[in-house]
Amino acid sequence: MASVSESKVLTAKEQLDLKNQRLIRKLLWMLLGSLLFAFALVPIYNVLCTMTGLNGKPQNTATVLAKAKIDGTRWVNVQFTSSVMSGLGWNFYPKTTSIRLHPGQIETVIFVAKNTTNEVVAGQAIPSVTPGIAAANLKKIECFCFVRQSLKPGEEREMPLRFFVSPELPKDVSDMTLSYSFFPAVK
Amino acid sequence: MSTTTVAHHEEHAEHPTGIMRWLTTTNHKDIGTMYLTFALIMFFVGGAMILGIRAELFKPGLQLMNPEFFNQLIGVHALIMIFAALMPAATGFANWMIPLQIGAPDMALPRLNNWGFWLLPPSAILLTLPFTLALFGIGDGALATGWTFYPPLSIQGGIGVDFAIFAVHLLGISSVLGSINIIVTVFNMRAPGMTLMKMPMFVWGWLITAFLLIATIPVLAGAVTMLLTDRHFGTHFFDAAGGGDPIMFQHLFWFFGHPEVYILLLPVWGFIPQILETFSRKPMYGYKAQVYSFWAVGALSVVVWAHHFFTSGMPVPALLYFMYSTMAISLPLAVMFFCWIKTMWKGSMSFETPMLFTVGWIILFGIGGLTGLVLADVAADAQYHNSYFIVAHFHYTLFAGGIMGIMAGTYYWLPKMTGHMYNEKLGKLHFWLTAISFNLTFIPQFFLGLAGMPRRIPDYALQFAEFNMISTIAAFTLGLSQLIFVYNIVTCARGGKKATDQVWEGAQGLEWTLPSPPPYHSFTEQPTVK
Numbered sequence: 013m014a015s016v017s018e019s020k021v022l023t024a025k026e027q028l029d030l031k032n033q034r035l036i037r038k039l040l041w042m043l044l045g046s047l048l049f050a051f052a053l054v055p056i057y058n059v060l061c062t063m064t065g066l067n068g069k070p071q072n073t074a075t076v077l078a079k080a081k082i083d084g085t086r087w088v089n090v091q092f093t094s095s096v097m098s099g100l101g102w103n104f105y106p107k108t109t110s111i112r113l114h115p116g117q118i119e120t121v122i123f124v125a126k127n128t129t130n131e132v133v134a135g136q137a138i139p140s141v142t143p144g145i146a147a148a149n150l151k152k153i154e155c156f157c158f159v160r161q162s163l164k165p166g167e168e169r170e171m172p173l174r175f176f177v178s179p180e181l182p183k184d185v186s187d188m189t190l191s192y193s194f195f196p197a198v199k
Numbered sequence: 200m201s202t203t204t205v206a207h208h209e210e211h212a213e214h215p216t217g218i219m220r221w222l223t224t225t226n227h228k229d230i231g232t233m234y235l236t237f238a239l240i241m242f243f244v245g246g247a248m249i250l251g252i253r254a255e256l257f258k259p260g261l262q263l264m265n266p267e268f269f270n271q272l273i274g275v276h277a278l279i280m281i282f283a284a285l286m287p288a289a290t291g292f293a294n295w296m297i298p299l300q301i302g303a304p305d306m307a308l309p310r311l312n313n314w315g316f317w318l319l320p321p322s323a324i325l326l327t328l329p330f331t332l333a334l335f336g337i338g339d340g341a342l343a344t345g346w347t348f349y350p351p352l353s354i355q356g357g358i359g360v361d362f363a364i365f366a367v368h369l370l371g372i373s374s375v376l377g378s379i380n381i382i383v384t385v386f387n388m389r390a391p392g393m394t395l396m397k398m399p400m401f402v403w404g405w406l407i408t409a410f411l412l413i414a415t416i417p418v419l420a421g422a423v424t425m426l427l428t429d430r431h432f433g434t435h436f437f438d439a440a441g442g443g444d445p446i447m448f449q450h451l452f453w454f455f456g457h458p459e460v461y462i463l464l465l466p467v468w469g470f471i472p473q474i475l476e477t478f479s480r481k482p483m484y485g486y487k488a489q490v491y492s493f494w495a496v497g498a499l500s501v502v503v504w505a506h507h508f509f510t511s512g513m514p515v516p517a518l519l520y521f522m523y524s525t526m527a528i529s530l531p532l533a534v535m536f537f538c539w540i541k542t543m544w545k546g547s548m549s550f551e552t553p554m555l556f557t558v559g560w561i562i563l564f565g566i567g568g569l570t571g572l573v574l575a576d577v578a579a580d581a582q583y584h585n586s587y588f589i590v591a592h593f594h595y596t597l598f599a600g601g602i603m604g605i606m607a608g609t610y611y612w613l614p615k616m617t618g619h620m621y622n623e624k625l626g627k628l629h630f631w632l633t634a635i636s637f638n639l640t641f642i643p644q645f646f647l648g649l650a651g652m653p654r655r656i657p658d659y660a661l662q663f664a665e666f667n668m669i670s671t672i673a674a675f676t677l678g679l680s681q682l683i684f685v686y687n688i689v690t691c692a693r694g695g696k697k698a699t700d701q702v703w704e705g706a707q708g709l710e711w712t713l714p715s716p717p718p719y720h721s722f723t724e725q726p727t728v729k
Contacts, residue, residue, distance in 0.1 A: 031387050032307055039379045039413060046414050050421025050451065054436060057447050097440070098355070138439045145514045195440030 082116035083179045090150075090177065092121060093191045100196045101129035102163070107170075115179040123156060123171045123192065127163035134162040134197035142189045149181040150190060160197040214719075222317075225309030226719060227294045232616070233316050234291030235609075238284050239685065241323060242602070245279035246678050248272045253674040256667050259659055269657040270343035271359065275326055277346035278363065281463065282370045283323050285597065288605045289466040290315075290377050293405050295616060297381060299710035299717065300399045302390025302726045307383040315376040322369035329359040345655055347452055348422075350437040350445045354429050361430070364423045371416045378409035385409075390709070392728035396490065399708055400483070403490050404469030407497040411458045411465075414501065419455035422448060446511055453504035461500045463597060465493060467604030468535065471557055473708070474611050475539055478554035479546025480705035485538035492531035492538075499528045509577050510584045518577045525575040532568055536561070551703070552626030556607035559634045560599060567595030570645070585655075588648025591641040598637060606633070606684065613691055614698035618716035621691035625683055632680035639673030 090113065092106035107122040127133055137157035141147035152158075156171035163169060177188075215223055224230060252272050255263045264272075294312065298305055306312050329341040338358040342348070353360050385398070385406050398406075425436040426448070435441025437448045476483040483489070505513065505521040513521075539561055548554070570592040574580050583589060606629075614620050643666035652663045659667065698715040709728070713721050 028387060032383050035383050035386055036308075036379060039382060042413050043375060043379075043417060047417035047421060050418040053418070053421075053451060053454070054425075054447065057444070057450060061444070136440050142512070143514070144512060193439065195438075198435065198438075198441045 081179055082114050084114050086115055086181075087112055087186070088115060088177050088181065089187045091187070091189045092123075093189060094123065095191070095193045097193055097195045100135050100194055101133065102127055102135060102194055104192070104194050106192075113177065115177045115181055118153065118174060118176045120172050120174045123173060124168065125161065125163060125171060125194065126168040127165060130165040132162060132164055134160050135194045136160045136197045137192045137194050140191045140193070142191070143185060146181060146185045146188045149178045149185075150188065151176055151178050157192065162197075223313070225305075225313050227298050227306045227309070227312065228616075228717070228719065230306075230309075230312050230316050231291045231294030231296075234287045234294060234319075237316075237319055237323075238288035238291060238605075239688070241279050241283035241287070243681070243685075244323075244327070245276050245284055246681065248276040248279070250675060250678050252276070253671040255657055256659070257671040258668070259661055259664055261658055264657070266657045267343055268340060270345070270655065271330070271341040273655055274343060274345045274363075275330075275341045278326055278366070279323070280597070281346065281459070282367070282374075283319065283326070285463050285601050285605070286370075286374060287319060288602075289405070289408070289463070290374070292401070292466065292470075292605075292608055292612070293377070293381055296612065296710060297384055297402055297405060298388070299713065299721060300402055300708060301385065301388065301393050302709050302722050302728065303384060303388035304720065304722050304725070306380050307388050308380045311376050311380055315373045315380065318369050318373040318376075322366040322373070325362050325366035325369065329357075329362050332358075347456070348426060348448070349452075350426065350429070350448050353426055354438065361427065364427050367423050368420060371420045374412050375416050378412040381405055381409045382413075390722070390725040390728055393709075396487070397728060399469070400472045400486070400489060400493075401466065401469030403493055404465040404467070407493050408462050408465045411462050411497055411500065415455040415458045415462075418451060422451035422455070425451075446508075449508045449511055450505065453507045454501070456507060457504040458497075458500040460596065461496055463601050464604075465497070467560075467601055467608070468493065470604055470608040470611070471539055471560065472542060474553050474557045474607055475542045476707065477611070477703045477705045478551060478557075479543045479548050481542070481546045482707075483538070484541035484544075485534070488534050489538050492534045495531035496528060499524065499531070503528065506575055506580075509580045522575055522577045526572060529568065529572055536565065549704075551610075552621075552623060552630055553607045553611035555627060555630045556603055556610065559630065560603050560607060563595055563599030563603065563634070563637070567592060567597075567600050570595060583648060585653055586648035587644040587652045587654055590654050591644035591648060594641050594644075598641075603633065603637075606630075609684075609688070611703075612710075613688065614702045615710060615713075615715050615717070617692045618698055618714075619691050619693075619695035620698050621687050621695065625687045629680060629683040629687065632683070633677065636673045636676035636680060640670050640677055643667070643670045643673075 089110060091110045092108065094104050094106055096102050096104050103124075103126040105124055107124060111119055111121060113119050125135070139155075139157055141150055152173065152175045154172060154174040156173065161169065161171065214220060214226075221229065221233060224233075249272070251264070252269065255261070255269060294306060297303075327341070329338055332338050333340040340357070341359040342353070342356060342363040343359065344353045344356055348360070348363070385402060389398070425434065428434040429436050429438055429443070435443040437443045437445045439445060472483040472486075472489060503521060503525045505517065506525045509518060509521070543558075550558070570588070574583055574589060574592060610621065610626055647663055647666050647670075650663065652659055700714055701711045702715060703711075709722075709726060710717075712726070
């Protein structure tokens with residue numbers, strides 16, 4: 013009698029063990045899935061932002077200059093700001109802080125950087141546009157931000173930015189700010 | 200695995216005594232007690248830190264500490280209260296009550312359970328060790344970024360950030376193990392007849408919490424790991440100079456961080472209807488509606504994260520989406536509030552300590568929820584963001600909504616766990632002191648926030664002095680009142696009036712059919728639920 017009931021109990025236990033193991037396996041897969049999802053979010057975020065300009069990241073490569081139509085009926089104010097991140101001993105500022113132009117009209121503005129340390133230092137400028145939605149409409153033909161800049165001790169350099177605002181700029185945007193932050197160049 | 204352990208215990212009724220009992224135990228009641236004790240200790244550690252903050256804020260100017268230390272206290276206070284006090288307390292109740300409430304002999308995976316607990320003390324040490332190391336001149340103290348680890352500050356920070364990252368890894372592993380255990384227990388160990396739609400609300404709350412933890416903790420672990428590699432291994436996930444984006448961290452963090460709010464609250468939402476039906480002496484109103492509301496909150500919680508950083512910059516359509524989806528969470532919550540009030544309606548109510556805490560909880564958590572709606576408004580949030588308004592808001596949700604709910608549950612089940620009644624007079628005194636001093640601490644902070652006082656700053660303008668003084672005095676009252684809580688628990692554990700099996704006149708559910716305290720191994724024969 014006792015042995016019969018014991019073997020019966022054992023089978024029930026074994027069944028439960030199997031059931032538990034199956035469920036644990038599923039839950040571990042879920043866990044792995046969420047971990048992969050966390051790392052997949054990095055490329056997803058970058059793709060989304062490039063597509064939509066959500067985070068104000070303008071394109072950072074040269075636009076091949078096509079025959080851009082100048083939209084003479086509209087004015088856009090573009091403001092320039094600058095900052096230097098900690099760890100980079102530079103002065104950095106735009107010579108022109110604000111410019112008024114028509115969409116499609118090509119302009120050049122000058123930024124000035126000076127190395128105040130007594131070492132050769134390389135920096136990389138990272139742009140950001142506000143409002144973010146207009147970032148995709150700021151087209152650069154030539155920019156000091158395309159490559160890293162290396163300055164000798166005490167060297168001062170005038171760096172050009174040639175750009176235009178594409179005529180596809182959303183209708184409700186009349187002002188935009190282009191901000192450059194100079195970071196110590198990544199080794 | 201589980202059942203073999205149970206059988207093992209049946210064969211050898213004796214178990215190790217003294218310290219070895221607690222180190223090696225796989226018994227759900229022992230582990231639950233350890234979780235709850237750990238949570239209570241860490242509640243005081245985190246509380247002491249914030250009293251240091253409040254003391255500094257008593258007067259304008261810098262009196263007691265330098266700003267770096269102030270920032271460290273704030274960040275570690277939050278991490279300890281969230282990960283080492285509130286979450287372990289909820290897990291402790293899960294361990295104690297889920298097997299008793301669903302008629303299971305133990306948790307499904309008892310050894311995993313033991314491991315899950317013993318990961319907690321090392322992570323608490325990791326979090327607080329940098330304070331001690333700094334005294335010996337090693338490093339510059341604990342993490343000073345606030346609990347949110349935002350880069351670039353967290354990339355520039357000292358060793359405290361690394362310690363906190365590893366602590367978060369350990370805490371994450373611990374809570375994910377706990378979640379797997381709870382899901383397996385709930386799905387496979389219910390007594391015959393205990394269908395999912397007959398489960399007590401607390402079990403439902405934890406089931407959804409467990410799934411949320413499995414879905415979101417890995418995202419936090421991933422985000423802090425990226426931070427670690429950014430700091431030490433030359434990656435640039437969040438470093439703009441290398442093509443990364445610091446804002447991305449905010450997305451990753453809050454993809455975890457917002458569900459975390461409901462991870463902390465859902466178990467407590469499970470306490471409330473059970474306590475209400477006991478002390479209203481009538482069945483809870485709208486069981487199904489509450490269960491579905493739990494699901495709805497769980498589902499909505501993972502799609503609203505960006506309302507935590509409206510001011511970081513987002514296009515208008517995204518702002519609108521996150522605003523409306525956040526506000527939509529108030530709909531299932533309104534259903535729950537309605538059910539809770541309707542449960543009390545025309546009941547023959549009595550106000551023992553658990554009920555006092557629960558009714559107080561409903562009012563205070565309601566204030567937390569309503570001020571949350573204000574913050575969810577994009578236009579208003581621009582003013583309230585990073586002000587003391589948000590500090591007051593989330594303390595109404597997490598201290599009132601979280602910790603006072605845990606206290607309600609503690610008084611409710613303490614007689615069941617210990618077999619003795621606690622001191623009712625002291626319990627009531629504890630409630631009134633807590634409720635009054637809590638309000639006096641945080642209502643002034645709403646005003647301070649509206650007037651423009653920023654959070655996480657050790658000094659402030661003169662016009663904020665009076666409200667800060669009130670808030671500090673009340674905060675010390677609040678902190679000291681909790682000593683009554685500890686005294687009451689300790690004396691109750693040691694002795695006192697014997698508790699009956701049912702303890703409370705109106706208590707319903709399987710745990711009340713067992714003796715008080717329940718035997719070390721309960722429900723070895725599973726009960727049948729009609």
